Amino acid sequence: MPHTSCSLFGTPPEDGVAPWPTYVPLAPWFIHGHETLWVDIDSTPEALKTFRERLRPMAHGIRPGSEGHGHLVVVSGLSGTGKSSLLHLCVHELVQMLDVAADRGAHKQNGDGSTAGHNPLWSRRAPARSTCIVGLDGSGNDGHGIGSPPGRTPETSQFEMVIERVVEVVATELGQGPGFSSAHPDPFLAWRALTDILEARDRRLVVIVPHIQWNDAELSRMFLRFCYDRCSRGVVFFVETTNTEVAKDLLPFTERERKSITHLRTTHLQAGDWAKYLEVWMEQDGVPAPTVAIDDDVLDFQPDAWALASISTLQDCLRRVVEEALQENAGHLRRQHVAHWFEAHRPSPDDFKRRGPTR
Template structure:
């Protein structure tokens, strides 16, 4: 790891391990490795809260989540018969996974605040496709084709089972949930187990690049039926599928168990806002000069970044280059331009192609 990796104020720490433990050593302090791009995970890395910035209208959606979230007692009450589904939709790279992780952080904070009267409920957080939330991990079969829906559901349950085992849930009960062929019954048994152990399951279902919109809609509808008592499913929908998410949420609008958070495109203020998301960092050879608002605002019309992932990568690359400059330099349009021009050349790679369908449909 280079000194600029430590100094770069736009680097995101990548949490590792079951408890988010850092790896590596720097100055006698354990550190997680830094990346130019990684979803913010504040429930594992609390300092990621300081990098949270409303460049994708996520603050508005986070507030919507907060106001629609039920009291803890209602979520833990088995008499309601259901848990909750949170659908998060928006363009690729727009920060949906970071928003989901921010929502999980909010839930954990509320659980901690109500721990005494609720008997110290245990929040079990399960990113079923890893912290980076890559849906290919559960939606691609060994041949590289799209996996059958039954296999996708089985993989999601297996990931949940791994986390339950880490919290010492009875192996025989966990195994029976994995082996159960009927998904509805499996989640019903899981809900019963969560009640017995006073636990709350927060499971993240990644964006799955469905080849068929109707199949995607049926999968989203199924997620609701699987959200039994004490089960909260955060479901990500991406790549032009916002309409599908809205339509599914609308069909389920009579159920209080559904919350739909929709992220939108970037606007002209977003580059300026993002420039303030820099984390506090070790001093490099030269500090970054305060950004110039007029220059960054002008950069938007020339650059027109497609998403938050592109913003983060370009700012990280520019800051890394400026750290080795012979004198302090501001993050402005001139500093960003060579990095966004290189990024623009490969922008199509961000719009991931659908996974090839299985033979026979």
């Protein structure tokens, strides 16, 4: 007998925003409803607990100005282990904390600072009251080179690229116009001028840095230092990396500096995460049709260890088998459908040999 129906696919809403992580990572700070699609599996509940324990006590101190401090959050793990969704959920929760802290500072009480109840599912959220959020998607590089200290000619533009991108986006959001960057050609002075504007407007700044490939360990360490040095005056950097040894890169920071650094890790899925993943997603409200019923024996299925290395593998499996079921007008999914997909996509020994170290 079918267990229940599963909305694994949905027609994107009219504004073109797809709610499912098979299309884009969950970004609840940007899309209302994404926070309800979060599934507590693998290592993410512990990572989220660590984030909350670290950031909640100090959120009130993350404010612009010389007396305010910032923070560096590093999210590490292999590709496909949920880093991006974890990072974006943490951004969402941090922004809620900062809104509350800002409201209290202004002697206001607005609950958790959320207006979620007034927004339709999958709609874009209104901008945070206290915070500018800048994502640096598309900031690729050749993996070489490092930025120079203030006042010196840069050897390459790789690190300065990050500052220029943030300055450009935030200055535009603050109504500064295209002349702001040209008026501050030195990246360090431009950054200082930008944080001065944020202070004047009582705005915090969150910068999301997706994984950037660096070709050696020293560059990776220097990039973390580069980001940390700009985490002050109400600025928080979220840095995503596939470098599973990033904890070693954080060792050179002093004990005092590490108080302003939070490291979150994602790992392989656990044996029971397949059923947990399915059960939670099958119960979500508001996700558009079509739906496909799922037999109980699908929940009892245990994927091999190679499939549990990446949540994206489970997502890809479900997406494909649901597509096939819809095309074949099948009433529901059975265990053999899922087992056949995993068997057909089992990696060969050569696939593992080709995987080199990642940084």
